[in-house]
Amino acid sequence: xxxxxxxxxxxxxxxxxxxxxxxxxxxxxxxxxxxxxxxxxxxxxxxxxxxxxxxxxxxxxxxxxxxxxxxxxxxxxxxxxxxxxxxxxxxxxxxxxxxxxxxxxxxxxxxxxxxxxxxxxxxxxxxxxxxxxxxxxxxxxxxxxxxxxxxxxxxxxxxxxxxxxxxxxxxxxxxxxxxxxxxxxxxxxxxxxxxxxxxxxxxxxxxxxxxxxxxxxxxxxxxxxxxxxxxxxxxxxxxxxxxxxxxxxx
Numbered sequence: 001x002x003x004x005x006x007x008x009x010x011x012x013x014x015x016x017x018x019x020x021x022x023x024x025x026x027x028x029x030x031x032x033x034x035x036x037x038x039x040x041x042x043x044x045x046x047x048x049x050x051x052x053x054x055x056x057x058x059x060x061x062x063x064x065x066x067x068x069x070x071x072x073x074x075x076x077x078x079x080x081x082x083x084x085x086x087x088x089x090x091x092x093x094x095x096x097x098x099x100x101x102x103x104x105x106x107x108x109x110x111x112x113x114x115x116x117x118x119x120x121x122x123x124x125x126x127x128x129x130x131x132x133x134x135x136x137x138x139x140x141x142x143x144x145x146x147x148x149x150x151x152x153x154x155x156x157x158x159x160x161x162x163x164x165x166x167x168x169x170x171x172x173x174x175x176x177x178x179x180x181x182x183x184x185x186x187x188x189x190x191x192x193x194x195x196x197x198x199x200x201x202x203x204x205x206x207x208x209x210x211x212x213x214x215x216x217x218x219x220x221x222x223x224x225x226x227x228x229x230x231x232x233x234x235x236x237x238x239x240x241x242x243x244x245x246x247x248x249x250x
Contacts, residue, residue, distance in 0.1 A: 001208050003043065003070050009205055010045035012198065013102055017131045020186045020243045021046075027182075028126040028245065034096040037061065039085040039117060040103035044071030046130070047078055059095070061085060085113045090120045097121065099128040104172070105135075105165040114176035118248050127178065128245040131186065134166030141236040148206060149237070155209040166242040178246035186241040202237075 001009075030036070034056040041047055041060030048071075050058060059079045062068050068080045083089050085100075086109070098117045104110045117127050135156060140149035153163050162168075170183035 001204065003066050005204065007043035007045065007070060008201055010042050012201055013131070014045040014049055017101065017186060021130050024128050024130065024243065024245050030097055032056065035059065035094065037095045037098045037120065039098065039100045041071065042067045044075065046101050047071065061088065086116055088116050088120050092119050093122045095121050096125050099130055101130040102133065104129060104132050104169060105161050110172050111175045114172055118176055118178060121248050123248055124250045126245055126247050129169050130243055132166040132169050132242050134240045134242060135163035137240045139236065139238040145235045145237070152206055152209045155212050159212060166240055169242055169244045173244055173246040179249045180247040181244060183242060183244040186243060188238050
């Protein structure tokens, strides 16, 4: 997928988590002059939606330079860093808030990364995992879409995803040494018939994953050829998506 298509996907994901992010931010009460860091900021879908603090600053860190370059266009005040979340290039106790969004499922040592996030956040400040999906607990309906969902899970594992990562985040925060840990699951609330643009974007992501699976197995196939008579816009998909936030002890 092209960078613009990935950005569209990230914006779509951000729309699913708006209420959860608002809930967390209302609970932790950031100072006005806050330094805020997103790990895995991508194309800026979350950074763009966040009101820049007065006299504060927003920072984004990502390994993918092409995503950062896309994010930088028209946003001179956001500091973007091309770096690894395992080794954040800032001093201890530098930020007032550090968060990630749809990130830890792709991280093979999530506790290690959470410990690094804890290192750079101030004492008694907060770290949040705004959204971590648990694909192993997914529900797809009708049955033919359920089969596609299982194939997508196979593809994601080949790509390096931990498909049961969502259920683990609260304990991972505990293992990383945080206190006052709170977790929850983002509710699903959407019309049965999605708008066509959103349905097509879902299909594009699914096709991308399944094509990668076909390449891995050296067995090209057409996963959507039996769905021609189905309504792509009205199938049911629910992927449990967890959130959690925790405090660095003083």
